[in-house]
Amino acid sequence: xxxxxxxxxxxxxxxxxxxxxxxxxxxxxxxxxxxxxxxxxxxxxxxxxxxxxxxxxxxxxxxxxxxxxxxxxxxxxxxxxxxxxxxxxxxxxxxxxxxxxxxxxxxxxxxxxxxxxxxxxxxxxxxxxxxxxxxxxxxxxxxxxxx
Numbered sequence: 001x002x003x004x005x006x007x008x009x010x011x012x013x014x015x016x017x018x019x020x021x022x023x024x025x026x027x028x029x030x031x032x033x034x035x036x037x038x039x040x041x042x043x044x045x046x047x048x049x050x051x052x053x054x055x056x057x058x059x060x061x062x063x064x065x066x067x068x069x070x071x072x073x074x075x076x077x078x079x080x081x082x083x084x085x086x087x088x089x090x091x092x093x094x095x096x097x098x099x100x101x102x103x104x105x106x107x108x109x110x111x112x113x114x115x116x117x118x119x120x121x122x123x124x125x126x127x128x129x130x131x132x133x134x135x136x137x138x139x140x141x142x143x144x145x146x147x
Contacts, residue, residue: 003071004037004144012110013142019114020140023121028128029063029084030138031117032056036070036145043068043075051079053147059083059137063128065120067100067113076101078116087127096120 008016020031032054039046047068051057056064062083069076078093078100096119103112 004035007035007069007071008110008142015110016113016117016142017140019117023117023124024136024140026130027063027121027124028061028131028134029065029121029124030056030059030136031065031067031120031124031140032138033067033113033117033142034069034144034147035142036068038072039070043070043073043077044079046070047077047079050143050147051081054138054143056138057081061128063124064138065124067116069109069113076104078120084124084127088123092123096123 016033020033023031034050034054036046036050041049047066050068051064051066054066056066059081062081064081065084066079068079076097078097080088080093096116099119100112100116103109103115
């Protein structure tokens, strides 16, 4: 088994999926988590590749958010689509990233992701409130490995 496979227990993964579902219940924004063992590329560049591979750029309002974790590399990136980045304050992603990383430093990986996801959901609600006709455009399941 790879470190990406062992990074979270199945129960922790389900808690993260529940956090995504909860966060998305108040916003039309779409949140995904991707775990990857290792990449030769700079983490931000790799996160952008994963973002496009998962078709996160195809949401109607361009309001997808990717939480990318490079497990063996100890890297973490939050990447928001252009619809979000046009409206949120400049330090929005840094503040959310700090919440996640402070938990990661204590090996509280699930807690960090859950807190970051819920924080992102709250902020997305401000700019992209849930609409009665909103559909879940992207899977809430955690993706893993090379795509």
